[in-house]
Amino acid sequence: MSELRPLIFITNDDGISSKGIRSLYEAVKGFGEIVLIAPDSAQSGMGHAITINHPLRLEYSYLFDCESFACTGTPVDCVKLGVYEVMHKKPDLILSGINHGANVATNVLYSGTMSAAVEGAMEGIPSIGFSLCSFDSDADFELAIEVTRSVVKKVLLEKMPIGVCLNVNIPDIHKSDFKGIKICKQANAYWDDRFDKRKDQFDRTYYWLTGDFVDQDQSSDTDVYWIDKGYATIVPTQYDLTAYAALEELENWNL
Amino acid sequence: MSELRPLIFITNDDGISSKGIRSLYEAVKGFGEIVLIAPDSAQSGMGHAITINHPLRLEYSYLFDCESFACTGTPVDCVKLGVYEVMHKKPDLILSGINHGANVATNVLYSGTMSAAVEGAMEGIPSIGFSLCSFDSDADFELAIEVTRSVVKKVLLEKMPIGVCLNVNIPDIHKSDFKGIKICKQANAYWDDRFDKRKDQFDRTYYWLTGDFVDQDQSSDTDVYWIDKGYATIVPTQYDLTAYAALEELENWNL
Numbered sequence: 359m360s361e362l363r364p365l366i367f368i369t370n371d372d373g374i375s376s377k378g379i380r381s382l383y384e385a386v387k388g389f390g391e392i393v394l395i396a397p398d399s400a401q402s403g404m405g406h407a408i409t410i411n412h413p414l415r416l417e418y419s420y421l422f423d424c425e426s427f428a429c430t431g432t433p434v435d436c437v438k439l440g441v442y443e444v445m446h447k448k449p450d451l452i453l454s455g456i457n458h459g460a461n462v463a464t465n466v467l468y469s470g471t472m473s474a475a476v477e478g479a480m481e482g483i484p485s486i487g488f489s490l491c492s493f494d495s496d497a498d499f500e501l502a503i504e505v506t507r508s509v510v511k512k513v514l515l516e517k518m519p520i521g522v523c524l525n526v527n528i529p530d531i532h533k534s535d536f537k538g539i540k541i542c543k544q545a546n547a548y549w550d551d552r553f554d555k556r557k558d559q560f561d562r563t564y565y566w567l568t569g570d571f572v573d574q575d576q577s578s579d580t581d582v583y584w585i586d587k588g589y590a591t592i593v594p595t596q597y598d599l600t601a602y603a604a605l606e607e608l609e610n611w612n613l
Numbered sequence: 614m615s616e617l618r619p620l621i622f623i624t625n626d627d628g629i630s631s632k633g634i635r636s637l638y639e640a641v642k643g644f645g646e647i648v649l650i651a652p653d654s655a656q657s658g659m660g661h662a663i664t665i666n667h668p669l670r671l672e673y674s675y676l677f678d679c680e681s682f683a684c685t686g687t688p689v690d691c692v693k694l695g696v697y698e699v700m701h702k703k704p705d706l707i708l709s710g711i712n713h714g715a716n717v718a719t720n721v722l723y724s725g726t727m728s729a730a731v732e733g734a735m736e737g738i739p740s741i742g743f744s745l746c747s748f749d750s751d752a753d754f755e756l757a758i759e760v761t762r763s764v765v766k767k768v769l770l771e772k773m774p775i776g777v778c779l780n781v782n783i784p785d786i787h788k789s790d791f792k793g794i795k796i797c798k799q800a801n802a803y804w805d806d807r808f809d810k811r812k813d814q815f816d817r818t819y820y821w822l823t824g825d826f827v828d829q830d831q832s833s834d835t836d837v838y839w840i841d842k843g844y845a846t847i848v849p850t851q852y853d854l855t856a857y858a859a860l861e862e863l864e865n866w867n868l
Binding site for chain 1: 655657658659660661662663664665666668669670671687689690693694696697698719721722723728731735736737763764767771774776777779794796797798799801803806807808810811813817818819820821822824847848849850851852853854855856857858859860862863864866868
């Protein structure tokens with residue numbers, strides 16, 4: 359860490375008023391100086407979106423006992439505004455969450471929570487996304503807070519691998535049923551999507567995205583597998599999307 | 614291909630009226646049956662965002678000689694609506710673009726164009742994102758159309774590697790200066806961001822995201838490197854973000 363008292367940046371995608379970001383703040387407020395910027399409304403499913411066609415605004419928030427702002431943008435916007443406009447330097451740690459709902463498997467790509475952490479990794483800042491496997495806005499974060507504390511303590515001691523952030527998911531179970539923490543890979547799952555087709559007050563059609571989560575991964579070392587068994591999971595997550603294993607095959611196409 | 618005349622789905626992130634998607638349509642309209650769904654307005658920088666907090670709408674478009682719709686959502690929404698609501702089956706090929714502007718290096722994560730292709734790969738559909746390295750809305754797509762045709766022809770013949778889509782970038786040069794196509798990796802670059810801070814008519818502060826693209830990659834087999842030398846580049850791109858190389862290191866943390 360660059361200082362005795364680390365500078366910790368907090369964001370999320372459920373918005374500044376959510377129980378999850380309050381739980382994250384409570385979990386780590388003793389660990390360093392905190393700066394918090396979070397979306398002013400729910401930004402779930404925003405992935406790595408950035409705001410370039412509309413201006414961004416920051417409003418000072420009195421919800422936390424630290425420098426904190428509500429932002430009109432996405433979680434990735436919050437990270438960029440935090441680093442380049444509010445802190446004017448890289449924090450020692452970026453924490454995102456605690457998300458209301460799992461961010462396992464391929465959901466990491468849709469997740470604003472995890473995209474904030476991925477953005478942190480791209481900026482060379484140790485970054486962690488936390489998610490509780492419950493979508494309940496009043497979920498019980500007791501176990502999640504304990505896991506968050508132990509992971510953050512460890513990351514403040516260890517050196518994060520280069521180009522990597524951590525995707526931490528915590529099962530929605532009571533502390534007494536908790537089995538421990540597993541390091542594992544992202545499950546190969548997908549959404550079998552459907553659209554709920556409705557008519558508005560002018561008889562015009564509109565759609566709501568819905569669907570079923572399908573885990574097609576047969577292996578036993580995935581986040582979905584271990585969460586189901588009562589473990590919290592940590593997937594080291596990278597921003598290099600190059601499919602190195604496919605390079606040779608494509609070379610043989612002789613394009 | 615599942616049919617003699619392949620079913621090809623087209624989308625983009627610059628919107629249905631852009632020259633880029635018109636160029637893509639013209640490039641491949643002879644290759645199969647086309648269905649086209651594109652955002653009704655610019656969705657650049659939307660990454661893998663999906664729309665879950667607002668309803669989605671589709672409006673039939675008369676801009677193309679094929680079944681085509683303008684969509685109120687993101688590029689990934691367009692793919693999901695295409696597969697699950699309009700076509701009711703997986704197309705043989707998803708093509709996204711041709712983007713106005715490069716999608717090299719880590720920009721793939723911010724790119725709506727590439728996220729549509731990544732979404733296709735997640736659904737098990739051969740998918741390609743195309744980008745011309747010019748942000749000009751009236752850019753010259755002549756070379757891009759030629760490269761698009763040759764890549765699409767090849768993909769219709771070959772089998773795409775599993776879990777992978779293609780990220781194709783075409784340099785903004787005249788055909789006579791074009792050197793060929795390189796298969797390579799995504800450069801390790803980042804944005805040195807800045808915010809243009811302004812005052813609105815009520816003297817309230819707002820921000821525009823801006824910045825400089827910084828290529829910190831020293832290796833000579835990256836997309837940025839080859840584009841600069843007059844080549845089009847193809848990076849096989851995956852949606853598994855697990856940093857496998859970091860798994861062992863994290864195990865040693867003994868969490």
